[in-house]
Amino acid sequence: MAIGEKILEVRDxxxxxxxxxxxxxxxxxxAIKAVDGVSFDLHKGETLGIVGESGCGKSTLAKxxxxxxxxxxxxxxxxxxxxxxxxGAELKRMRRNIQMVMQDPYTSLNPRMTVGxxxxxxxxxxxxxxxxxxxxxxxxxxxxxxxxxxxxxNRYPHQFSGGQRQRIGIARGxxxxxxxxxxxxxxxxxxxxxxxxxxxxxxxxxxxxxxAYIFIAxxxxxxxxxxxxxxxMYLGKYVELGKDTEIYDRPAHPYTQALLSAVPVPDPxxxxxxxxxxxxxxxxxxxxxxxxxxxRTRCWKAQEIxxxxxxxxxxxxxxxxxxxCHFAETHDVVHVN
Amino acid sequence: xxxxxxxxGNEPLLAVDNLHVEFHTRAGIVRAVNGVSYTxxxxxxxxxxxxxxxxxxxxxxxIMGILDMPPASIPKGEIRFxxxxxxxxxxxxxxxxxxxxxxxxxxxxxxxxxxxxxVGWQISEMFRVHRGMSKGDAMKKAVExxxxxxxxxxxxxxNDYPHQFSGGMRQRIMIAMSIALDPEVLIADEPTTALDVTVQAQxxxxxxxxxxxSQMGLILITHDLGVVADVADKIAVMYAGRIVENAPVHDIYRAPAHPYTKGLLESxxxxxxxxxDLYAIKGLPPNLLELPSGCxxxxxxxxxxxxxxxxxxxxxxxxxxxGSACHYWREVLDGDR
Numbered sequence: 001m002a003i004g005e006k007i008l009e010v011r012d013x014x015x016x017x018x019x020x021x022x023x024x025x026x027x028x029x030x031a032i033k034a035v036d037g038v039s040f041d042l043h044k045g046e047t048l049g050i051v052g053e054s055g056c057g058k059s060t061l062a063k064x065x066x067x068x069x070x071x072x073x074x075x076x077x078x079x080x081x082x083x084x085x086x087x088g089a090e091l092k093r094m095r096r097n098i099q100m101v102m103q104d105p106y107t108s109l110n111p112r113m114t115v116g117x118x119x120x121x122x123x124x125x126x127x128x129x130x131x132x133x134x135x136x137x138x139x140x141x142x143x144x145x146x147x148x149x150x151x152x153x154n155r156y157p158h159q160f161s162g163g164q165r166q167r168i169g170i171a172r173g174x175x176x177x178x179x180x181x182x183x184x185x186x187x188x189x190x191x192x193x194x195x196x197x198x199x200x201x202x203x204x205x206x207x208x209x210x211x212a213y214i215f216i217a218x219x220x221x222x223x224x225x226x227x228x229x230x231x232x233m234y235l236g237k238y239v240e241l242g243k244d245t246e247i248y249d250r251p252a253h254p255y256t257q258a259l260l261s262a263v264p265v266p267d268p269x270x271x272x273x274x275x276x277x278x279x280x281x282x283x284x285x286x287x288x289x290x291x292x293x294x295x296r297t298r299c300w301k302a303q304e305i306x307x308x309x310x311x312x313x314x315x316x317x318x319x320x321x322x323x324x325c326h327f328a329e330t331h332d333v334v335h336v337n
Numbered sequence: 338x339x340x341x342x343x344x345x346g347n348e349p350l351l352a353v354d355n356l357h358v359e360f361h362t363r364a365g366i367v368r369a370v371n372g373v374s375y376t377x378x379x380x381x382x383x384x385x386x387x388x389x390x391x392x393x394x395x396x397x398x399x400i401m402g403i404l405d406m407p408p409a410s411i412p413k414g415e416i417r418f419x420x421x422x423x424x425x426x427x428x429x430x431x432x433x434x435x436x437x438x439x440x441x442x443x444x445x446x447x448x449x450x451x452x453x454x455x456v457g458w459q460i461s462e463m464f465r466v467h468r469g470m471s472k473g474d475a476m477k478k479a480v481e482x483x484x485x486x487x488x489x490x491x492x493x494x495x496n497d498y499p500h501q502f503s504g505g506m507r508q509r510i511m512i513a514m515s516i517a518l519d520p521e522v523l524i525a526d527e528p529t530t531a532l533d534v535t536v537q538a539q540x541x542x543x544x545x546x547x548x549x550x551s552q553m554g555l556i557l558i559t560h561d562l563g564v565v566a567d568v569a570d571k572i573a574v575m576y577a578g579r580i581v582e583n584a585p586v587h588d589i590y591r592a593p594a595h596p597y598t599k600g601l602l603e604s605x606x607x608x609x610x611x612x613x614d615l616y617a618i619k620g621l622p623p624n625l626l627e628l629p630s631g632c633x634x635x636x637x638x639x640x641x642x643x644x645x646x647x648x649x650x651x652x653x654x655x656x657x658x659x660g661s662a663c664h665y666w667r668e669v670l671d672g673d674r
Contacts, residue, residue, distance in 0.1 A: 053534075053535060053536075054504075054533055161621050161622075163621065164621075191388040191622060192560050192562070192601060193388060193600065193618040193622070194621070196615040196616065196618070197617040197619075199606075199615055200615055200617055204614075220534070222606055224606065224611075225611060244611075258535060259534060259535060261538075262535045262537065262538035263534050264537075264538075264541075264561065264563030264564045264566060265563060265566060266562040266563045266565075266566050266590070266602070266605050267566055267590055268566040268569075268586045268587050269587070269590070271566065276538065278535075278538050278542060279538075281489070282506070
């Protein structure tokens with residue numbers, strides 16, 4: 001699909017959660033640096049994949065984009081207006097334009113509401129989108145769009161399977177005709193044979209409505225399939241950002257290389273010869289990240305400069321896309337398929 | 338004395354033979370396992386592949402003898418460990434096998450570990466209960482084991498509680514407990530599903546190493562086609578409580594002989610299919626309360642013909658090591674649709 005004008009612009013976004021001590025007089029003794037300086041753009045009709053391990057800040061990033069959390073600093077501009085600073089009626093209006101599909105369709109749908117009420121609830125808040133009389137028809141249209149039977153409007157979530165529930169979640173996300181949908185692990189709770197159905201649906205909807213997706217997932221092959229660009233996060237920062245082919249075929253950052261090589265390839269041929277970079281240990285705490293480069297404590301290329309100077313996300317010699325490593329060097333780690 | 342002794346002869350280390358498991362619920366009888374047979378030999382890795390509800394975990398729980406009976410019951414079948422049918426043993430005799438000769442690792446280490454005891458206590462419990470060791474000796478053994486599963490600073494961390502460990506370290510503790518008494522068969526039920534890919538790679542490498550050292554038979558239960566391709570020697574694919582295909586790992590990935598396996602493999606996103614729809618198996622996994630007549634997969638199957646709705650396909654022997662429970666396995670194997 002054609003990629004259009006810029007609709008989302010994120011600059012130096014920071015979200016710290018204070019760590020406090022004491023009950024009555026809370027003193028701040030530090031901060032969890034969940035998102036620590038993230039910048040990117042998103043264009044109409046584009047999909048930006050975000051990958052990284054648990055705790056790297058990708059879900060916090062999603063929450064800040066949705067204005068569910070206020071950023072500590074930095075800006076999230078949607079069509080030129082900062083959602084992080086918006087208040088009241090303006091915030092409400094901006095939220096129409098960015099919606100979310102949650103990970104777990106078992107807990108993100110209220111079990112005591114019918115499907116019609118769940119999908120129609122956005123219209124209760126944004127009454128201007130659909131007048132009361134039209135809502136039922138609108139909801140039935142949405143059910144049809146996501147491949148469910150419009151006659152099931154009065155059923156409850158427990159009467160649907162996991163894949164169908166995720167379709168309900170997607171229909172709810174579409175209700176206000178947003179331009180941006182943030183998908184936080186939309187298929188990871190689903191059975192393998194159902195995942196493909198939901199991914200196909202998301203792609204079809206993107207083509208039909210020109211949606212832009214922020215697609216957060218840990219399944220790297222799914223992210224590759226759906227994304228136009230991919231950002232790799234580690235401890236609250238991007239370590240690498242580029243087109244899907246650049247990230248997967250020519251990764252430049254050691255962390256990306258390790259991450260890609262750790263993904264099991266669904267083909268047993270030549271498995272003994274496969275190169276695998278096994279990282280030692282666990283990621284450091286985001287409350288106290290290492291000085292300089294945050295990956296240096298687990299990096300096999302680390303030298304003195306890595307502890308002293310923080311590598312910025314920029315295009316480096318010999319690589320065609322942005323990476324945050326002093327010793328960035330493209331290295332093809334996986335030949336998938 | 339352990340009740341199961343004697344040489345192997347021609348008998349496999351562990352053989353599940355025509356096992357049936359039912360659950361008696363208010364809604365009716367749920368037939369979770371309908372005639373499953375598989376074998377594992379020393380040093381061999383069998384991957385049991387299937388979606389939720391396919392009966393893969395229930396089979397494992399039946400082997401371990403940890404099914405709640407009632408509501409579960411085993412109307413038919415044998416589970417032979419070195420030739421002895423364990424379903425006929427007394428509960429006391431089974432306790433001797435469980436944990437000592439056959440051990441199991443669970444998916445979610447945080448809920449499998451007891452939060453109010455230190456990890457050292459929980460690991461050493463194996464030695465105190467099964468080997469009658471003193472507290473001090475058992476604790477020494479616990480430290481040794483934590484070293485063996487590569488938990489850094491084991492001596493200092495032995496008195497920590499489960500919540501003080503990361504997800505990967507907790508899974509290592511689970512592994513330490515399961516290998517404490519040198520079992521001959523290890524059942525790993527989705528051991529890495531809750532973990533990040535980089536940690537998954539560490540854990541799978543650890544399991545492979547332990548298996549090489551001790552020549553355990555490993556039953557790996559998973560839904561991840563990548564993990565299976567990486568480590569398995571042979572695969573049993575389960576669907577709706579039956580094994581629909583079993584084969585050595587290379588054969589199945591090269592040319593699947595059952596439409597379900599084929600569908601799963603084709604639904605993996607591939608680089609050359611970018612921008613196209615993923616192949617998706619249509620429909621939903623069946624409700625175990627009302628399984629479709631004939632072949633359970635027939636409502637979703639592109640190869641379906643008239644007799645699929647009436648005749649349950651037996652596991653056709655394709656070669657000495659391969660079987661497929663499809664009437665039309667020849668067509669599937671040839672790739673005609």
